[in-house]
Amino acid sequence: MxxxxxxxxxxxxxxxxxxxxxxxxxxxxxTRFTHIQQSSSTGCGIACLAMVGGISLEEAAVHLFGDTTPDTGRTLWGDMRKGLRAVGLEGIGNPTRVSAWHNIHGVALVAVSRTKENWHWIIYDAFDDLLYDPLRTGPIPAKTSRRKLVSYLLLRRSRYPIPRVPTSNDKR
Known part of the structure; x- marks a missing residue:
């Protein structure tokens, strides 16, 4: 305490x-995380990585896509795993289908249905029963959400050290 x-x-x-x-x-x-709103219509993955990684939207975009954003602007599971590793987190196992919030036991990256062909990323914190939806202005209780769950990936701190990226301030 x-x-x-x-x-x-x-x-x-x-x-x-x-x-x-x-x-x-x-x-x-x-709240466990600082809530961050997405800055574009396809920026939910970037915002979710920024929230769980405690970094800016710009840093999250670089961790996910390097210097360029993909043509579609969409973040896939593989992109999210790469970004999570870059901020010292990892997913446990593979994405798992889910139909109710109470079936998720921990902090998770969740894909929820937005339209038939696309999904939307949010963070769910089972400990506080809060959803961090980048389309909203702040976290909300899970019981108030009408989002249709698709799949989730439980998150944990990585067991492997984070490789340090050299900066322009480093001596050569």
Whole structure:
């Protein structure tokens, strides 16, 4: 547990998502990720990587596609795995079909139905039961979503070290 300053008083964080007063009343629910909205109609994959990686949209785009965005502007599962590795995360297993939020046990990258031929990426946090949908302005409770689930990939910190990318500030 850690002490947290909030507003006029001091509070205690009792879990990653809950903050209580020292008398024990829950006074705030903090989110696990900073919510980021997508910047284009096909930017949901970029925004999701930025949220779970704690990076900017520009950095996420580079991790996913290198210097160029694909012609379609769409992010596929392979792109997402590459981007996750670049930010020190990995998917557990293969994408799994799912029909209900309560069947996902952890933090997951989720493909939800948007149209018949396309899907939309969102992040689901089962611990706080929140959806981080890049089309929205902030996280929402899963029970309020009308999105049709397609498949998900549970996320975890990578077991392998992240290769450091040299920058222009490095000495040669």
């Amino acid at each position: 850690e002490d947290v300053a909030m507003g006029a008083g001091r509070h205690r964080r009792i879990s990653p998502g809950l903050i209580t007063s020292f008398k024990g009343a829950i006074v705030a629910k903090m």
